[in-house]
Every structure is written in structure tokens, then in C-alpha cells.
Amino acid sequence: MSIVNITDIKVLDNPALFTTEFSFEITFECITELNEDLEWKVIYVGSPESEEYDQVLDSIMVGPVPVGINKFLFQVPPADHTKIPPHDILGVTVVIITCSFRNQEFVRVGYYVNNEYRDEEMRENPPEELLLDKLYKNILADKPRVTRVPIRCEFFPPSSQSTGFGNPGSSFSVEPMSS
Template sequence: MAPVSVLGVSLLENPSPFGHPLRFQVQFECGEALPQDLEWKIIYVGSAESEEYDQVLESVLVGPVPAGRHMFLFEEFIRIGYYVNNEYIDPELRENPPLNPDFSQLQRNILASNPRVTRFHINWDGPRDQMDNIENVDPEPDGFLSPSCAYIKGLAPSESPAR
């Protein structure tokens, strides 16, 4: 069983003005103590075709997560992506946008109801058979991720699944 389960990710203050900070509430459970902090990142994906345009908007270390004698090599284990639409509030500006964007007039709207979830297998506590990644899993209507997101070899159904 994986020691870290993401139970839910909620987007706060959406839609909001373009310049306002992105705010997420992340709920996770740690089934056992971890020897290292967990790193969480908010990444803006500039192009679905290439990671070259990805921008790390925020990175935070959370820990220590309650002490224990378990060891793992830090790797990305879950990615939650959202579709983002930036548009002018004023219909006139929408029809005839200025050559240089006027950020004070832009509004950001994130499709929070339809995140794209990809889970990556990592060996949390030693060698194991290669496990399949689960990609693009739809969330439950309340915004929480379905327990079925965790159904890959070696993960318990009580686990639920954020890039």
C-alpha cells in the first residue's frame, strides 16, 4: 500500500482576476511516517505537446510527515491538471483584444470540475513488479477523486489520488 494518498484537491476562488494567486486546498493522508518532506508543485503547462513550456508556479515542502522507519526515493507519483481559460471580462475586448494584453482586464477561469489525473507507480518501500500508470481519471461530483483511481497492483481500494 502506498504511504501517501491524495484524498481531494479543491480550487478556491474560481473564477478570479488574472493577477490573483492560485489557491488550492489539498487533502492527503499519510499511512506511515516518511523520512523526507513531501514536495508539492503547481505547474502551468504551456503546451500539451512539450514539457519545454512548463512553468513551476509554486513549490512547497510539507513535513516532516509523522516519523517512521520507511524509506522512498522521491519521484512524481501523482499529477492533477486543469484546463485554464484566460479571457477579457469586457465583451468589446473579447471581440477586439489589444495587441499587448491588458492583464488588469483579464479573468482566469479554471475548469475545476474536470481535472486530468495521472498516477505514476513508484517503489515506496522496495522492489516490486512494474505497475501500470493510471491516466485521465474523472473525479467524483463532489470534487474528490474516486477510490477506483487507486486500483493498480499493490494499492488498496481505500486509497484515492495532483502536477
């Protein structure tokens, strides 16, 4: 049984200039009160060849989390282009939203991002020097890739009587998001 279910992530301000912050409106349901925080992160994949270029753009702690539907706006700075190999700035990459509980990641929602110039001539013949004021990012918002990982956690003492949600070692996972 899932304790936290992401029900929707809206990608706001899309497409946008590469230098514009990322904005996500995240909605999730919690079926039992969490007195501890959920940690949310946004990661920008700088290169498909090495994780060393991945950038954690921001992380926030959300909690305590009440039972029911919860929503928040997560705005993070853009990727630092100076930390991305020059040949990986243009083209397709990925931005990932993760959520963890007690330092255990239980969900990853990934979106493909296409970084390109809007001008057709510049797309076909990119300038040698990067023109950030003309570079746009376009997030493929309607096709998220969701990875769920069950984690172990103790929500109630062993003597607790409940309807299954409070059993020691309850699994923490996420159901598919609605489109």
C-alpha cells in the same frame, strides 16, 4: 496498495484576475508515517507547442507526514506573462499540481484554465496590447485530470513484519479524488 491518497483539492479564488496568485487547499491521506518530505509543485503550461514555456510557479516540501488525514494551503504566484508566447496567453491552457517522494513523481493533477477578458466586446476583438488588469483566469475545478505513476521505495527493513504496507519495494500511488 497506495500509501498516499489525495482525497480533495479545492481551487480557491476562482475565477480571478490573471495576476492573482493561485490558491489550492490540498487534502490527502497517508496510511503509514513518512519521515521524509513529499515535494509538491505547481506548473503552469505556457504553450502547448513546447515545454520550454512551462513555468514552475512554486514548490514546497511537506513533511514529515503523520498517519491520517493531512491538509495544507498551497498559494503560488501567477504565471509570468512575459515568459509566455503572446499568442498563447489568451485561451485554454493547463495548470498542474505534482507530488513526488524521493525525487520520484507519483501523481499529476491537471486543470484546464481559460484565460479571457470578461467583457464580451474584448473577447470578440481582443486589444492588440494585453490588458492584464482586465484579463481573467477561470480554472475548470470540477474536472481534474489525474495521472498516477507507481514508484518504488523502501519503507521498512527487509526483516520487518507488517501487514503488507511495509514490504520492501512498496508501491506509492494515488487513488482517484472524490468530486
